[in-house]
Amino acid sequence: MAEQSILVIGGGISGLTVALEAAEAGHDVTIVEKNPYLGGRVAQLNKYFPKLCPPVCGLEINYRRVKENAKVAFHTMAKVESVAARDGSFDVTVSLAPRYINDRCVACDACAQACPSYRPDDFNFGMSKTKAAYLPFEQAYPMQYVIDAASCKEGCGQKCKEACKYGAVELGMKPETLKINTSAIVVATGWNPYDISKAQNLGMGRVKNVITNMMMERLAAPNGPTGGKILRPSDGKEPKKVAFVQCAGSRDENHLPYCSYICCMASLKQTTYLKEQYPEATSDIFYIDMRTPGRYEKFYWKVRDMEGVSFTKGKVARVENAPNDDVTVTLEDVMGGKRVQRTFDMVVLAAGMEAATRQTPLPLDINYTDEGMIIPSSLKPGIYAVGSAKSPVDVAKSVQDATGAALKSIQSSLLSAGGRK
Amino acid sequence: MSERILNPDLGFVKDVINAGGESLKKCYQCATCSVVCNVSPDDSPFPRKEMVQAQWGLKDELFRNPDIWLCHQCSDCTANCPRGAKPGEVLNAIRKMSIEEFSVSRFMARIVNQPVFLLLLFAVPVAILLAFVAGQGFLGGNIPLQDGKIEYGKFLFSLKYIDPLFSIVALLALASLGIGISKYWKAMYSGLPAGSTPKMGLGAAITDTIKDILAHNRFKKCEVTKARSTAHMLVFYSFIGLFITTILAFGKVILEPQTGYLAYLGHPVEISESLLTGLIIVYKIIGNISAVALIAGILLVMANRMNNAKKAGLGSYYDWLFISIVAGLGITGLLAELLRLANTPVAYPIYIVHLSFVFFLFAYAPFSKMAHMFYRGTAMVFGKMTGRI
Numbered sequence: 076m077a078e079q080s081i082l083v084i085g086g087g088i089s090g091l092t093v094a095l096e097a098a099e100a101g102h103d104v105t106i107v108e109k110n111p112y113l114g115g116r117v118a119q120l121n122k123y124f125p126k127l128c129p130p131v132c133g134l135e136i137n138y139r140r141v142k143e144n145a146k147v148a149f150h151t152m153a154k155v156e157s158v159a160a161r162d163g164s165f166d167v168t169v170s171l172a173p174r175y176i177n178d179r180c181v182a183c184d185a186c187a188q189a190c191p192s193y194r195p196d197d198f199n200f201g202m203s204k205t206k207a208a209y210l211p212f213e214q215a216y217p218m219q220y221v222i223d224a225a226s227c228k229e230g231c232g233q234k235c236k237e238a239c240k241y242g243a244v245e246l247g248m249k250p251e252t253l254k255i256n257t258s259a260i261v262v263a264t265g266w267n268p269y270d271i272s273k274a275q276n277l278g279m280g281r282v283k284n285v286i287t288n289m290m291m292e293r294l295a296a297p298n299g300p301t302g303g304k305i306l307r308p309s310d311g312k313e314p315k316k317v318a319f320v321q322c323a324g325s326r327d328e329n330h331l332p333y334c335s336y337i338c339c340m341a342s343l344k345q346t347t348y349l350k351e352q353y354p355e356a357t358s359d360i361f362y363i364d365m366r367t368p369g370r371y372e373k374f375y376w377k378v379r380d381m382e383g384v385s386f387t388k389g390k391v392a393r394v395e396n397a398p399n400d401d402v403t404v405t406l407e408d409v410m411g412g413k414r415v416q417r418t419f420d421m422v423v424l425a426a427g428m429e430a431a432t433r434q435t436p437l438p439l440d441i442n443y444t445d446e447g448m449i450i451p452s453s454l455k456p457g458i459y460a461v462g463s464a465k466s467p468v469d470v471a472k473s474v475q476d477a478t479g480a481a482l483k484s485i486q487s488s489l490l491s492a493g494g495r496k
Numbered sequence: 497m498s499e500r501i502l503n504p505d506l507g508f509v510k511d512v513i514n515a516g517g518e519s520l521k522k523c524y525q526c527a528t529c530s531v532v533c534n535v536s537p538d539d540s541p542f543p544r545k546e547m548v549q550a551q552w553g554l555k556d557e558l559f560r561n562p563d564i565w566l567c568h569q570c571s572d573c574t575a576n577c578p579r580g581a582k583p584g585e586v587l588n589a590i591r592k593m594s595i596e597e598f599s600v601s602r603f604m605a606r607i608v609n610q611p612v613f614l615l616l617l618f619a620v621p622v623a624i625l626l627a628f629v630a631g632q633g634f635l636g637g638n639i640p641l642q643d644g645k646i647e648y649g650k651f652l653f654s655l656k657y658i659d660p661l662f663s664i665v666a667l668l669a670l671a672s673l674g675i676g677i678s679k680y681w682k683a684m685y686s687g688l689p690a691g692s693t694p695k696m697g698l699g700a701a702i703t704d705t706i707k708d709i710l711a712h713n714r715f716k717k718c719e720v721t722k723a724r725s726t727a728h729m730l731v732f733y734s735f736i737g738l739f740i741t742t743i744l745a746f747g748k749v750i751l752e753p754q755t756g757y758l759a760y761l762g763h764p765v766e767i768s769e770s771l772l773t774g775l776i777i778v779y780k781i782i783g784n785i786s787a788v789a790l791i792a793g794i795l796l797v798m799a800n801r802m803n804n805a806k807k808a809g810l811g812s813y814y815d816w817l818f819i820s821i822v823a824g825l826g827i828t829g830l831l832a833e834l835l836r837l838a839n840t841p842v843a844y845p846i847y848i849v850h851l852s853f854v855f856f857l858f859a860y861a862p863f864s865k866m867a868h869m870f871y872r873g874t875a876m877v878f879g880k881m882t883g884r885i
Binding site: 276322326327328329330363364388389390391392393405406407409412413414415 | 524525526527528530531532536537538539540541544545576578579580
């Protein structure tokens with residue numbers, strides 16, 4: 076049986092799609108996810124294309140499909156340690172970090188309430204804190220708390236344990252190692268937001284009220300640090316003049332030499348978030364070229380025609396603090412031929428996508444581009460890569476790609492069962 | 497926006513690329529460069545505008561533009577360019593071409609800026625100087641000493657040969673530069689919108705420009721290549737020092753009671769011995785300090801260029817020819833002095849080499865990067881008069 080199984084590395088929208096499509100076609104699938112929850116980057120979005128629905132609607136149905144399908148197994152807080160090819164199949168070693176909370180957890184929040192320690196909330200990009208015993212986010216799947224051992228010190232764990240009526244807190248939990256034999260591996264490791272503080276002139280981390288596009292998603296999301304109200308970080312003021320700086324790191328050989336594909340659409344989308352909350356607010360989008368692939372062009376027209384939205388050709392190359400916590404950007408208005416300084420309440424950097432494999436390459440014989448993206452043509456038989464592990468893509472393209480990869484991995488596992496040539 | 501028909505000059509685009517602007521076509525007009533440039537004005541900033549003009553082969557717009565010379569090639573643009581389009585290098589190539597465009601003669605300009613002609617260019621002064629040596633009857637090596645010491649003045653009989661030669665060469669070069677500069681001025685003037693009025697008088701603009709140049713005010717605004725202004729300042733002031741030395745030495749050559757020019761021409765003047773000695777001491781001090789500063793400065797220039805190569809680009813033949821000539825001039829000058837003091841016959845050929853470098857610098861000044869100070873100075877004056885800087 077194991078010979079016909081498929082291993083999916085990464086439980087984001089791509090990995091979930093591969094796993095569900097293959098499992099619903101009758102194949103055994105195991106998902107290995109590094110986070111304590113499934114859903115990946117999509118879970119962090121306020122709304123996503125193409126339908127601009129909140130992730131609840133898209134992810135929840137996938138969570139249910141996972142829950143209801145006995146052929147899908149998944150491991151969270153898991154990491155692939157090694158892979159050895161053997162007779163057309165792969166022996167994969169996976170390590171599991173201790174969650175310190177077992178599956179008796181009913182998510183009653185008692186442990187978090189009792190917990191005296193805090194940790195920066197990475198789900199909200201550090202814009203808020205959670206207790207050291209926490210649920211990653213409201214709709215997290217599995218609906219199971221986690222204890223962050225690094226932040227939970229000096230009797231903190233004991234307090235959590237005492238608060239739990241269900242015996243779910245297990246402080247003695249140890250790291251585990253799993254051996255999985257699989258006939259196909261699908262790499263769905265996804266992306267990280269590029270660390271745009273490396274572009275010092277753009278002010279991230281140096282200038283107050285400069286945030287990234289992913290932070291804007293969290294600010295606008297109902298389960299975000301501000302309960303879905305867009306407020307600027309320094310003083311909680313409602314931002315009425317917002318600038319979007321396109322190509323923050325992308326199309327730049329000093330950072331990411333490629334177009335990150337999604338950032339123009341993200342800024343247009345976030346302009347709609349802003350206008351929905353503050354109809355009188357203005358949005359200024361500074362771009363090199365607006366790139367709205369395929370049918371997205373229509374969305375561009377829609378946002379372009381909104382009142383208070385303006386587009387200026389010219390890359391912002393300097394961002395500085397201004398009085399009252401405002402932010403001044405400098406650019407050359409290319410069409411007007413003038414260098415201008417403009418001051419805003421808040422500046423959103425449309426930071427690009429970086430393949431997760433750039434920071435953490437897999438223990439697999441895979442070739443990467445200089446930027447850490449997987450080169451599909453270099454993959455060995457039985458190994459596939461999907462979505463943003465290969466190139467920057469949106470959710471829709473990731474899902475299409477993942478569906479195709481599901482078929483390929485099924486073929487591979489059938490071949491493997493018949494003895495791969 | 498008014499409609500305009502552009503006539504791209506594709507040959508010009510190729511010329512820019514061949515002149516050291518290989519990266520020109522990489523520019524995608526994001527305008528990062530115009531923002532990071534600290535010497536560019538807010539209104540129609542450079543160098544983004546020049547990049548698109550060059551891509552479209554708009555030769556006239558570029559050549560009549562004061563901006564190509566208001567750029568000091570700080571290379572902040574090049575370091576921050578997201579595409580490796582190196583605007584600093586491209587503008588440098590355009591500057592080189594504009595020198596060729598305006599200089600008299602353009603034929604000479606083309607020869608000076610092509611590596612294949614380098615030896616030929618050097619052969620000219622070497623041949624002339626060797627002819628002088630032969631004229632003195634010293635080619636066989638039988639050179640008489642002055643009180644048992646080497647004296648270059650006697651070796652080449654400077655009154656008769658060297659001084660007139662270099663005076664003529666310098667005057668020709670100045671005349672050529674003057675014509676080039678006036679052509680550039682007219683071109684810039686033709687690019688002004690109709691009805692423009694000067695924001696500043698010519699005299700005030702010149703004074704202001706000289707102040708800026710002396711203090712390196714604009715150069716100091718560079719960020720990536722910050723160290724360059726110090727190196728440039730060393731070279732710049734040592735040139736001034738050497739210029740003063742030359743003038744004073746020339747004064748001595750004219751005035752000396754028995755051996756001076758006036759005496760040679762039969763009109764000796766009375767001049768006190770102490771005044772003459774004082775004059776010699778003064779210019780020797782200035783000359784030696786300047787020589788050392790020149791060598792230190794030009795070595796720093798080289799080191800900076802090497803260190804900045806990754807961020808700012810290494811530069812082209814046009815840059816390195818000028819740097820090498822200045823370095824060669826300084827080093828052989830100091831060597832000639834030391835060898836003369838050491839009283840060794842090698843001093844003579846070194847002196848010939850040194851004079852060849854001097855000749856090279858002066859004779860080819862209107863066509864080489866030496867001309868940059870005149871063109872940039874002119875653009876700065878124009879920029880001040882039009883309120884551009």
